Amino acid sequence: MILKCSEHQCRWRRRKEARPEEILDAALDLFTEKGFSATRMADVAKKAGVSKGTLYLYFESKEIIFKELVKTMMSPMVDEAEVAINEFQGSSAELLDKMVTGWWESFWHNKLSAIPKLIISEAGNFPEIAEFYVEVIVKRVRGLFEDIIQQGIDNKEFKACNNKEAARLLMAPVIQANIWKFSLKPYDEALDEKSYIRLHLEIFLSGIKKDDKHAK
Amino acid sequence: MILKCSEHQCRWRRRKEARPEEILDAALDLFTEKGFSATRMADVAKKAGVSKGTLYLYFESKEIIFKELVKTMMSPMVDEAEVAINEFQGSSAELLDKMVTGWWESFWHNKLSAIPKLIISEAGNFPEIAEFYVEVIVKRVRGLFEDIIQQGIDNKEFKACNNKEAARLLMAPVIQANIWKFSLKPYDEALDEKSYIRLHLEIFLSGIKKDDKHAK
DNA sequence: CTTAAGTAACTGACCGGTCAGTTATTTATA
């Protein structure tokens, strides 16, 4: 019988397939905890259960690891949002509500929610990553909201207004809370995020909807 | 006649009084441009027109310089806001409008507006600074808005709602735009900030005001 | 089946460069 290393005691195993994801996972955890610059490749290696040299067998550089995180792990989330919108039946207000509540919920509980704060923190020193993130994530997500709002304006559900500005305004409290979660939250007063978002939607939707025609 | 250095050519002059502010100014510029960690003390020294050693005659460490920036330059802005509120005559909605527009305007054009993004970026690695900032700036500013909103609720101008959440919601788009300005702006679509804030106030105030009693 | 030759995944000591902070020395000024 052939005895593989896995059935013996051995210093390491060959696991070519599993390494990249394990390395990305370890990197995300450490980037989240310490930020990109302050994360040491030695620590990533240790957390991923490999040696430092192995990291460079799979990724050219620290920066490439960061970029790969955005590319391979975040983009799929936007795809999901797109699908959800296309399948939706109902008013624009209901769709916005569903999107914000849904996106919020799924994003808030996902490890990846640390990425926006990371990108913002490091944008100055890694312009390429920031540019990539804006093109691939920011503009796309915002575009979804812009379209829904424009639709609401067209069908007289919402007041006439600049839909691009409105989309940013709709997202701002969500993004703001997300960034806060990964920066000042430990030092600040607690916040009930669900209740916060519910109030946001109440105020925002009430503010953007056409006045009832019987109102003064 | 005694000829002072200033009247000769000389390698340097004694300027004990002027140094601290010049150093803080130089540091703020570089922190804004590169972030805290990526800023080199040698560059701060060069920009301030002194040698690296001189920095340490006036400040114990790089971190202390950062902390001092917040302490001596940002706090006075909160004082101003407090005064403006106390002097104001008018409705709560008008006061909120004035505060957001005014705070926005003055902050947006001030060098110090780079500090929030800096703090958020470095909060993980410099908890002491983050804690200090939250206590001295964040809670105080938010408190001002909380009070105005509560007043509006009490005098039936606003709907009953959680004033702490509402205060955060009012500030979120402003802070969000401020952070964006110092991170993703160079890579993102342009934004007319004045118009953006005007729309925010329209939607928010319209959303939080008590419904007209003749409305359905 | 056994095993020796071959391959590629993996390791970890090391290197070159960087940078916050220190100190021996020089210079401006009272």
Add this chain to the structure above:
DNA sequence: TATAAATAACTGACCGGTCAGTTACTTAAG
């Protein structure tokens, strides 16, 4: 001259990335 202010050379720790060598696994000949 005395000394406070400022300099510039220096130190030592740190870290991203490299590479010569090691080991797990594969394969093919016997």
